Amino acid sequence: MSDTFLVLADGTVYPGQSFGAPVEASGEVVFTTGMVGYPESLTDPSYCGQILVFTYPLIGNYGVPPYFERDGIPTQFESGDIQVRGVVAARYCAEPSHHDSTMSLGDWMARRGIPGVEGVDTRALTQHLRHDGVLSGRIVRAASLEEARAAVVPAADLSGLLAEVSVTSPRVIRPAAGQTGPTVAVLDCGVKNNILRALLARGAGVVQVPWNMDPHACDEAIDGVLISNGPGDPQDAAPTIANVRRLLDRGTPTFGICFGNQILALAAGADTYKLKWGHRGQNQPCVDLDSGRCYITSQNHGYSVDESTLPDGWEPWFRNANDGSNEGIRHRSSPFRAVQFHPEAHPGPEDMGFLIDEFLTSLG
């Protein structure tokens, strides 16, 4: 019956059936509560090194969209490949139905060598992760529960991923329709394509800069910097933090998203910490501490900024309405600000797009 198992570092085994590539994989096991957007999530570089559990039980319903490019960027995917190490679902749909489906999710994963396990009680698994915190895990192929239990689960190593997900040399992208806005350096820590699309769609020019490069060191003149999302522990990104500190010293207008919020905080001298189970989903309420307005945001992060360590001159900007954790910081007088959520969405709600408008407007 079961041919594939999710084995957690604490020895728990969740039996299931294989879909996608018939291989094994290990990584940090995390869950997302989003109900749509698996092609976007699976290609989100922030998930690099992780095994992703979908709490919504039916995955694969609408298949995999076709590949189109605009301005040299894929229109439907968040990066050039599947980024997760493996997928865990309650029920995988092998017969998708959608006008835009080119193949099934399983076929896509098989082609990219990514294993999946379905038939898992993902609710029980989620409760487990919530209770004990995220754990390392391994998708194991075995003939029996006993055999699976014997599998060794390596500790998930999320360091060194930035080099894997970032560009290696600067890349300049101009909107095909003509640039009408500022030029933004995107400090690429594993940037989601939709951040680039969001900038280009607003008429901005983009210089995609490697994670460990000083944005001012590239040949292009830039008006501001956007620090992207990315995988792993922000404290491991020493070169990025150092470069951002230089940006702050120079007074370069800087906007951070997700990982970028953490990098900005660290560069400013604040601290970050790992959340027990993170925020991954499309329904996270964040309160703008100025106006008291509450927004529904798209999120994918495992680390958070410790607000109490923010140095003078900095203040929290947004806060999570559910658990009170930090969702954004900003400098009181200088043009440095960042949000922990994803204003570019994809997947998830598009309500925060105005922050990108505001950032570009501030660059003049």
Add this chain to the structure above:
Amino acid sequence: MPVTSTKPRTVLLLGSGALKIGEAGEFDYSGSQAVKALKEEGIRVVLVNPNIATVQTGENFADRVYFVPVDPHFVERVIERERPDSIILSSGGQTALNCGLALAERGVLDRYDVRVLGTPIETIRDTEDRDRFVHRLDEIGVFTPRSSVAHSVDQALQVAEEIGYPVILRAGFALGGDGSGRAGNAAELATLAAIAFARLPKEEPIADRAETAGQQGGGRLIRRQVLIEEYLAGWKELEYEVVRDRADNCIVVCNMENVDPMGIHTGESIVVAPSQTLSNEEYHLLRSTAIRTIRHLGVIGECNIQFALDPKPPRDPQTGEAQVRYRVIEVNARLSRSSALASKATGYPLAWIAAKLALGHALPDLPNNVTRTTSACFEPALDYVVVKFPRWDLDKFRRVDPTLGSAMKSVGEVMAIGRSFEEALQKSARMLGFGLEGLRPTEELADAPADVDHGKSEPKGFLEPTPDRLFRLAQALWDGVAPARISAATGIDRWFVDRIANIVRFEREIADCGGSGHALAHITQNMLAEAKDLGFSDGRVAQLTGLSESEIRARRLELGILPVVKQIDTLAAEYPAATNYLYTTYQGGKAPEAAAHTREEGDDRKSVVILGSGPYRIGSSVEFDWCTVSAARALRDAGWRTIMVNHNPETVSTDYDECDALYFEELSFERVMDICDIEQPEKVVLSVGGQAANNLALRLHGAGIEVLGTSPLDIDRAEDRNKFSALLDRLGVDQPAWAELSTPEEAERFADEVGYPVLVRPSYVLSGSAMNVAYDGVHLHRFLHQASVTSDHPVVISKFIEQAREIEIDAVADDGKLVIYALSEHVENAGVHSGDATVMVPPQRLYLETVRQVKSVTKRIAAELNITGPFNIQFLARDNHVQVIECNLRASRSFPLVSKVTGHNFIELAIRSMLGEDVLAGRNGAPYQTVDLDYVAVKAPQFSFARLKGADPIVRVEMASTGEVATFGRDLYEAYLKSVLAVGMKLPRRRAPNGAAGGAEGRYAGARVFLSLGGEKNKWDFLAAARTLQGLGIEILATRLTSAFLTSNNVPNVRIYKIHEVSGESGAHAQAAHVPARPSILDLIEEGDIDLLVNITDEYVTKQFNDDYAIRRAAVDYNIPLLTNLQAARLFVQALAHYRLEDLPVLPWDEYVH
């Protein structure tokens, strides 16, 4: 934006009145939540709702309850008395919304300085007036269907030419798509438009009023208009439930996808939540559009927005990329059936939140009541699939058109929760209460797959959208039709068809397992586990394998395949939830949410499982929800841990704050046993959920479950017709002669023996209505022919007693001793189903001797059956002779009525009795006084014939009403008049005399009533009433025989022609030419020139049936008051003579009942 406002002191809350198609129990849920939300803040609540069966009108809830019609006249009187500072219009459906708009138009709200809480009136107008709506959405570039408004039939035709056929016609201000429909050509459109205009609220009543007339320059009238729009058949239909507060925080609580595409009303569609076939791009395009729209319109509170989405959008010719296309169909700026569903589907308490937002609270300031730790400003994440399945009762109606379309016909719905679509869908099919075990009809199971010649002669049964389309579709899959063909032919997304095919595939696998013989050993662990994953019931596996349900259950337990309990927690387990909102499924091993976890630490209360009533349907409706909720509250008060089982999303009993644990689950033997295994309750209550729950008594008893109250063995003695009959004989209690017969010949012989008329109740019917009265042999022969009478499906024939009064007793007994009882009497003679009857409490016309006999028989039956708990007996009385026609050892439909009229909660007393309390102890054994009251209440039925195209609007032995109201009065006439006004009856309109009726005087001078009285007896019986009408100045119109009769009795009248009559009294020439005689009654109806139509048929004469039917149907289609029962018609005329509208006092409940 300022979020401050003065907190209201007194809020007027408008309910939705009687349950009707398109407006049902969901508004008891939303109103009850609103009352709770207001009371929590110490606000005084005045509630207007004549629906006496609702929970919201219960005792100790709203501060004041008015059982009066929700219409501008009565509500204005309430405002005058109560002087509320605020009013809430959004929790009482379209009825409350329309009433609120009318009050605003008339200047009443301004005059009394009543503030509308929540969504402003202007926003409501924007959403209700199609022209304004389209314009407002256009302002922000949101797409609506190409459409145009028409103010006349001619204009409608003109607009349709421009858009191109087919088009859809929508009537504004209509609930549930009333009067809407698809027109393929000009002729179809002309008919639809004529009917739609006839149904729209008239402008005159508003213009009539001086205060409005004075403001006509600036003020607006509700315009009579319809919308003609582009027909989007086959597009996906989606709904988003949106919440917005005064600070502009805006969230989408739930999205839902209709399985049936555009063209079928969303109330008629199988609906799944969340959407299953939308990509991120589509989901969020619609979500963003919803939020943009709602912000622009300025809704405050809750609303629903419906979308059409192109399933095959055009592609960019250059890049080949799909260009997603949508249309916004409508916005309902109020709580709706969909919001009730969304509430139950997500656990997000939309109605409570909406009321809080109306008070001015901001979303982030409110807690998520499910987790109790997180914010209410969030969007629920589901980790399960929800399927809503509508419940239709079309077979209760004669001549109804069974095709589903853009107008709603369903009377209720069920909601099922599962971890797969297959599981939820199969659960929902079983929940409907038709005895289905799966998707394919049981009688088809034995058949081998049909020989399908692929591509040539495929079964086409699934094409027509009818209530059983899904089941026929499943059958077609079984018969080998390809899913692709089904999807193409029906517009149902392939994804859904594939899921159904998956169920059918596994049916075959089960049926094939082990080949012939199906030894239990062939039922393997893997097979049963997969069956359960796909939502198969033990009963279905049994049917497919030829084994018994108990064998399958035993085998399943042996293999350790047990259901697990999961929580609805709004956040997909991301945060721990404190709730008790549960469902069962099979995915996963040991669930950490097993029963013990819904019980708080240190809670050592005994548990009781309460079975609810399932979907609202004709005959079992909101009154059982009141019973269920009353029982749960009484049990909780008595210190029990209450566990509710129900699956109707339109109920209060499925609010998780009404019980300690809520299982949103099937009411089947299998599931109730599962829940008992998990929860280990001390007792199970099945006497408050109607017949469905009661039917489980014997099986549960057999399985060792302790039933609270009357023993299941005694219940069986009342339920089993033979046992009960023998019991009555032994007690010397009379009953109409009856026999159960298994051949038509025996049946006819028995009918001859006892004499006609006879009541015919077949146990299996091929088509048409089940129960009928046969007045002669020909009649009987026809009914028996329609039914299939065999020894497996016998027919019950009983003597039908004519000219008899019908009396009901609702009572509670304790150990066979009567604790409390209430008597009620029907206005109509026996022959009208008690659910359709107009009922007087206490009785107004009974002989004391009859009452004495009824009480005596009741006491004897209670003692004989050792009744402990609620029960109901129905009697016939004629010439002081009483006969028993029915006895139910459970709460009946009329329990809330008699409880609220007498001021004693019968259910609470029943529960206390069942728990062993001597409820009369505190009263020194003195019984409750329930007959000698200083007031009278009248219950009136609400019919929904207008929704059911073609249905014959006549009352008979089979119940047809969808709801009821009850109102109070000092005398019968006052209570009756208010009651019928509350179910849509209109008083005759006084008109300036015209030429024909020149000089008429009287209260209703110039009004016109049409009389058609079949048979001699009916004519004589109505003569006095006709004279009364004449005295009121009402002009009488009548057809040939009635006219001649009235003329010969000196009642002036105008002769009108029936449809089949041709011109010329005796003109053979004219008849030959087939020139219809004018004016015909249909002409008058279409012109709206009649105030009331009285059509009494003579049951013995069936010849005129077609003509009478056409007249009745036209009256309903053109919204003209219709009376078809002699006793009711006479009472109405008497009441007209006694009271004018202005004379009717408007008093709160507590001024009648102390």
